[in-house]
Amino acid sequence: MARRHDDYRFLKIRDVIGAINQKVNLMGVVVEFSIPKQSRGTDYFCKLKIVDESCQSSGITVNIFAENMEKLPHIESDGDIIQFFHVVIKAHHGEVYALFNKKFSSFALFEGKSGKNFIPHQVSPKYHSRDDDKKFIAGLRTWLLNFQHDAGTSKAFSLSEIKEGHNFDLVCKILHVCEVSKDNWMLFLWDGTDTPPLSIQTKLEDEMENPLPLQLESLPLPRDVLCTFPSIGTILRVPIDQEKEKLGLHLIGSGRWMKFSNIISKEQSGLWQGMLLPSTWLQYLSNEDNIVIHRQRFSDERASSKWEKMPLSSFPWPSRVTETDHEHVPFVTLMDVLTYAEVTAKFKCVVRVLATYPCRVEDFRSPHGVYRIRLTLEDPTARIHAFLYAEDGETFFDGFPSFDVLKRKRNKLLGITERDDGKEVEMALRNPPWVQCCIKSYYLDKRDIWGSRHFRIFGTRIVLN
Numbered sequence: 001m002a003r004r005h006d007d008y009r010f011l012k013i014r015d016v017i018g019a020i021n022q023k024v025n026l027m028g029v030v031v032e033f034s035i036p037k038q039s040r041g042t043d044y045f046c047k048l049k050i051v052d053e054s055c056q057s058s059g060i061t062v063n064i065f066a067e068n069m070e071k072l073p074h075i076e077s078d079g080d081i082i083q084f085f086h087v088v089i090k091a092h093h094g095e096v097y098a099l100f101n102k103k104f105s106s107f108a109l110f111e112g113k114s115g116k117n118f119i120p121h122q123v124s125p126k127y128h129s130r131d132d133d134k135k136f137i138a139g140l141r142t143w144l145l146n147f148q149h150d151a152g153t154s155k156a157f158s159l160s161e162i163k164e165g166h167n168f169d170l171v172c173k174i175l176h177v178c179e180v181s182k183d184n185w186m187l188f189l190w191d192g193t194d195t196p197p198l199s200i201q202t203k204l205e206d207e208m209e210n211p212l213p214l215q216l217e218s219l220p221l222p223r224d225v226l227c228t229f230p231s232i233g234t235i236l237r238v239p240i241d242q243e244k245e246k247l248g249l250h251l252i253g254s255g256r257w258m259k260f261s262n263i264i265s266k267e268q269s270g271l272w273q274g275m276l277l278p279s280t281w282l283q284y285l286s287n288e289d290n291i292v293i294h295r296q297r298f299s300d301e302r303a304s305s306k307w308e309k310m311p312l313s314s315f316p317w318p319s320r321v322t323e324t325d326h327e328h329v330p331f332v333t334l335m336d337v338l339t340y341a342e343v344t345a346k347f348k349c350v351v352r353v354l355a356t357y358p359c360r361v362e363d364f365r366s367p368h369g370v371y372r373i374r375l376t377l378e379d380p381t382a383r384i385h386a387f388l389y390a391e392d393g394e395t396f397f398d399g400f401p402s403f404d405v406l407k408r409k410r411n412k413l414l415g416i417t418e419r420d421d422g423k424e425v426e427m428a429l430r431n432p433p434w435v436q437c438c439i440k441s442y443y444l445d446k447r448d449i450w451g452s453r454h455f456r457i458f459g460t461r462i463v464l465n
Helices: 002-008 013-018 133-144 290-304 334-339 391-397 403-414
Strands: 023-033 044-052 055-066 081-092 095-100 106-110 167-181 184-190 235-240 256-268 271-284 322-324 345-357 372-379 382-389 435-443 453-458 460-462
Touching: 013 023, 013 044, 013 055, 013 095, 023 055, 023 133, 081 133, 167 235, 167 290, 322 435, 334 345, 334 372, 334 382, 345 403, 382 391, 391 453, 391 460, 403 460, 435 460
Parallel strands: 055 095, 235 271, 382 453
Antiparallel strands: 023 044, 023 081, 023 271, 044 055, 081 095, 081 106, 167 184, 167 256, 184 235, 256 271, 322 460, 345 372, 345 435, 372 382, 435 453
16 A cells, blocks of 8 residues: 555655655656657657756756657646656766656646646656646646746847857747758747847859858748748747757747757858757746746837837948938838738838849949849848849949949948958958848739749939048
8 A cells, every 4th residue: 555655646856866766756847848859769858847846946857758759748838737657766977867768657747827627738658647636736836826937038148149159048939930941940039139240251253153042941931921920130040950859840839939048059151040959958938927028028119110120230320321312211121021011112221232243343234334233132130132223223323433433332332341552352251331222122923923023222322431
């Protein structure tokens, strides 16, 4: 009978240190979890960190192995409660953890403090309900009402603070998860702020054979997906290029605020990207979390402001390299341009000009003297190609200046460094200035107006001091 009574007993987390190499039952609130992945063998693996009223800060990590991905715990929201039966307490290099063995361990997942019933939303194959489960769950739910987990969100970075090659914690919203090409998946993360502009390392001559990409994914996202994205703030791409990691992506829900602990930022083609690490932890955050409320309010205020759609790094005002014919028209972002409800429209944006094609100013005009140039424009929300054509090019460059003047204007626009003698500094990084410009959209094919949509610069001119 004593043995059966022990089967029903849940050990407090603070007491596990005295149960090394013993099978115990644990129950706690899930505060962090790892991305499920395939182990080095044939099993699938994830880690959970749970707390209870006896150990509210550090908690304990539970390492879980299962035959397939579906048999691992699927954490659905912040505050999920999990029961573990017959897990083995282990110690490694002074760290105590629990090991879930698929042969004899079991678990059940329940809603947290908002739960209305005692029916688990997921159980493992060997789980058997117990009569005493309800009172233990009810006790944890009552404790949860006044429990505030220190998620460390106050130390988390925003996207406006990231630095290349640095590890950091990020509180953000998952906008989208998808397979961007065969066997290549990507997370799209957002927090309402703008990533810092990156210097451009490519040569202008590369634009013909190897142009700067408009996005990290090989093909642009469908328009119906883009239209669900916010119009302000950078959307950080996080490619999942490891076979073992991408397997668990379907368990991460879109539209949720999360904390990513220990990810790294990198640069690719002048675009920011995030990379998950084997040590990355994830945590769902409530919409009522203070940092979530703060970041959502910040983005809402930016979106409703007449002028604050400018890139944060362009404040208090973009450079005076360009002027427009519509000085009092409010700015919009390139994401606004891409997702506008009508095919043809006019916009005013603050952008950086990253590249021109052709690159040589001698080739900016056709043999008949008509301007025909493709510009690569960027703001924190997107990149697009926009064309300078005919009379719009004449306005932009103030007629038909000499090649020397045209080159000075191009270099000013692209952030190309010049020496005192007027020659360009070879292999220098480019940091194009923020400039304002007017953009109009149009289509080439009436049978496919969205698919043939293009953009042109108009009503804009370069000003040389």
